[in-house]
Amino acid sequence: MKRYMSLWCGMLLLLLTSLAHADLTIEITQGSDRATPIAVVPFAEQGAQLPTDIASVIANDLERSGQFKPLSRDDLIATPSASSEVNYRDWRAVDADYLVVGKVGTDGSIQYELMDVYGQERMLGKVINLASPDQSRAAAHRISDEIFEAITGIRGAFSTQIAYVTSQGVGEDIQYGLQVADADGYNSQQILSSDEPILSPAWSPDGQKLAYVSFETGRPAIYIQNLASSQRVRASSFEGINGAPAWSPDGRKLAMSLSKDGQPEIYVMDVGAGSFQRLTRSDAIDTEPTWAPDGKSLVFTSDRSGGPQLYRYDLASGEAKRLTFTGNYNSRGRFSPDGETLFMIHRGSQGFQVAKQDLETGRLTTLTDSRADESPSVAPNGTMVIFATQQGGKGVLSAVSADGNASFRLPAAQGDVREPAWSPFLN
Amino acid sequence: MHLSPYAKHLAAALSLVVMAGCSSTGGTQDGSMAGSEGAGSTSGGASSQGMNSGQVGSNSMGMRDGQQDDIPQVRTIYFDYDRDTIRSEFEPVMASHAQYLRSHPNANVVLQGHTDERGTREYNLALGERRANAVQRFLMVQGVSPSQLEVVSYGEERPAVRGSSEDSYAQNRRVVFDY
Numbered sequence: 001m002k003r004y005m006s007l008w009c010g011m012l013l014l015l016l017t018s019l020a021h022a023d024l025t026i027e028i029t030q031g032s033d034r035a036t037p038i039a040v041v042p043f044a045e046q047g048a049q050l051p052t053d054i055a056s057v058i059a060n061d062l063e064r065s066g067q068f069k070p071l072s073r074d075d076l077i078a079t080p081s082a083s084s085e086v087n088y089r090d091w092r093a094v095d096a097d098y099l100v101v102g103k104v105g106t107d108g109s110i111q112y113e114l115m116d117v118y119g120q121e122r123m124l125g126k127v128i129n130l131a132s133p134d135q136s137r138a139a140a141h142r143i144s145d146e147i148f149e150a151i152t153g154i155r156g157a158f159s160t161q162i163a164y165v166t167s168q169g170v171g172e173d174i175q176y177g178l179q180v181a182d183a184d185g186y187n188s189q190q191i192l193s194s195d196e197p198i199l200s201p202a203w204s205p206d207g208q209k210l211a212y213v214s215f216e217t218g219r220p221a222i223y224i225q226n227l228a229s230s231q232r233v234r235a236s237s238f239e240g241i242n243g244a245p246a247w248s249p250d251g252r253k254l255a256m257s258l259s260k261d262g263q264p265e266i267y268v269m270d271v272g273a274g275s276f277q278r279l280t281r282s283d284a285i286d287t288e289p290t291w292a293p294d295g296k297s298l299v300f301t302s303d304r305s306g307g308p309q310l311y312r313y314d315l316a317s318g319e320a321k322r323l324t325f326t327g328n329y330n331s332r333g334r335f336s337p338d339g340e341t342l343f344m345i346h347r348g349s350q351g352f353q354v355a356k357q358d359l360e361t362g363r364l365t366t367l368t369d370s371r372a373d374e375s376p377s378v379a380p381n382g383t384m385v386i387f388a389t390q391q392g393g394k395g396v397l398s399a400v401s402a403d404g405n406a407s408f409r410l411p412a413a414q415g416d417v418r419e420p421a422w423s424p425f426l427n
Numbered sequence: 428m429h430l431s432p433y434a435k436h437l438a439a440a441l442s443l444v445v446m447a448g449c450s451s452t453g454g455t456q457d458g459s460m461a462g463s464e465g466a467g468s469t470s471g472g473a474s475s476q477g478m479n480s481g482q483v484g485s486n487s488m489g490m491r492d493g494q495q496d497d498i499p500q501v502r503t504i505y506f507d508y509d510r511d512t513i514r515s516e517f518e519p520v521m522a523s524h525a526q527y528l529r530s531h532p533n534a535n536v537v538l539q540g541h542t543d544e545r546g547t548r549e550y551n552l553a554l555g556e557r558r559a560n561a562v563q564r565f566l567m568v569q570g571v572s573p574s575q576l577e578v579v580s581y582g583e584e585r586p587a588v589r590g591s592s593e594d595s596y597a598q599n600r601r602v603v604f605d606y
Contacts, residue, residue, distance in 0.1 A: 264556070
């Protein structure tokens with residue numbers, strides 16, 4: 001009996017541990033035809049061994065962006081570890097446009113170089129010193145950022161994080177968790193667990209805090225939690241809905257939806273002063289606010305015209321203007337960093353899909369072919385949109401490039417995953 | 428899988444026994460247990476607050492004193508897609524709750540609004556509230572005091588059943604009377 005009991009306990013512990021470290025894995029679901037071929041040669045290790053395969057992390061980062069197609073390791077024609085050892089002709093022969101080589105020094109530092117194969121020139125050459133070997137994964141993401149920017153001219157977003165919500169169970173027995181992980185799904189950390197719902201995590205612009213909605217008291221309230229200290233405050237707990245928190249670009253204000261007046265209205269809270277200002281006045285649902293990057297307007301979802309559509313509230317004039325007219329369901333808008341594009345959930349022929357609207361032309365384009373998409377969140381460099389969808393009856397995270405050409409999924413080993421929020425740049 | 432309330436309590440009790448058994452076996456397992464708890468409690472106060480939410484479950488158990496027999500048995504009513512209209516088939520259910528609440532002025536009920544999974548989460552939170560508000564208005568028209576009623580919308584966050592069939596959707600679009 002005792003033996004069975006310990007087996008049971010072992011399984012229980014295994015379950016608890018895996019719940020606490022619910023890392024996500026990456027599955028590339030669609031590569032872009034226009035992806036640039038790049039060879040990332042395994043880094044030579046001169047004595048010091050790192051816990052991370054640096055070249056593998058870099059290749060995976062670049063592939064996930066949809067803009068690069070790393071060569072398979074079997075296709076690497078040579079294994080140089082410095083530009084002086086590179087024969088450019090070899091790499092032209094295997095159709096690599098770019099080449100990354102590097103080595104781990106005896107002191108554990110990482111040297112790497114990026115080469116333009118056709119131009120036959122070195123574009124980057126750097127040394128990164130690690131304070132400890134467990135920084136090697138972060139260093140690899142930093143290298144990916146630098147390579148991405150050197151080639152595309154766009155700042156890399158591989159050193160960022162994502163927040164998301166997990167849930168397991170059904171009915172009265174659901175366990176909810178709020179997690180923060182690296183943008184590639186690694187190093188997940190649970191920052192809140194509850195047997196009541198958690199939703200709508202939102203990063204402060206400095207990347208130090210998360211605002212979110214938690215039902216832990218039996219009623220929805222908005223909390224602001226400092227990620228480093230775990231200290232948190234209850235920011236809003238009026239009667240009714242306290243939902244959809246969204247930070248202003250300067251981090252001083254939090255827009256939200258409050259139903260204390262009878263129906264959900266958009267409010268703006270001054271986080272420092274703790275004061276609230278009501279923006280919308282309608283007898284419809286007004287929710288899911290998001291700030292334009294310049295902080296001068298907010299876009300929100302309203303069903304004042306019947307079904308949910310997106311409206312733009314101009315802070316100077318106090319006027320709200322309808323933005324979406326394609327289809328009968330457009331909700332949960334999110335701006336591109338340049339403010340020119342609005343990503344949203346659009347009900348199309350197949351179901352609920354991630355779409356984008358050009359704010360100048362008004363043209364709407366569907367980016368996915370799924371049927372139950374939710375919660376789009378844009379990478380800080382604007383190249384990818386992460387969102388929640390379903391796969392095999394389970395909630396999973398997925399991401400699509402802003403042009404719709406490339407996508408990947410981040411399924412969890414167990415349970416449902418949803419409500420992704422891409423962090424701002426953290427470095 | 429559908430668990431009766433008794434089965435649920437039995438399951439909860441069993442898992443407590445298993446947990447107790449774990450700590451009595453001691454040794455390394457205690458260590459790893461502490462480790463897994465530590466991972467959850469990096470948030471300090473956040474985690475312990477999360478634990479407190481377990482009290483919602485004990486509320487419903489607290490109703491065992493006295494008047495429980497009188498609370499109407501049917502405590503869930505269902506809605507059509509994208510509607511907050513109370514279907515005529517549920518009017519007798521509504522009337523029985525109204526009568527119970529009128530004759531028990533000290534009884535309080537939380538009207539929990541729920542939606543199916545389609546659409547965005549915060550918008551569904553608002554739709555769930557609209558349903559629960561409709562039930563609240565109905566009860567008030569029938570003479571129930573507003574002080575006995577509270578509305579909490581869960582949107583799509585607490586589905587009664589899993590699945591993406593029309594049948595599961597219909598079971599999830601509901602308002603629950605939580606005394």
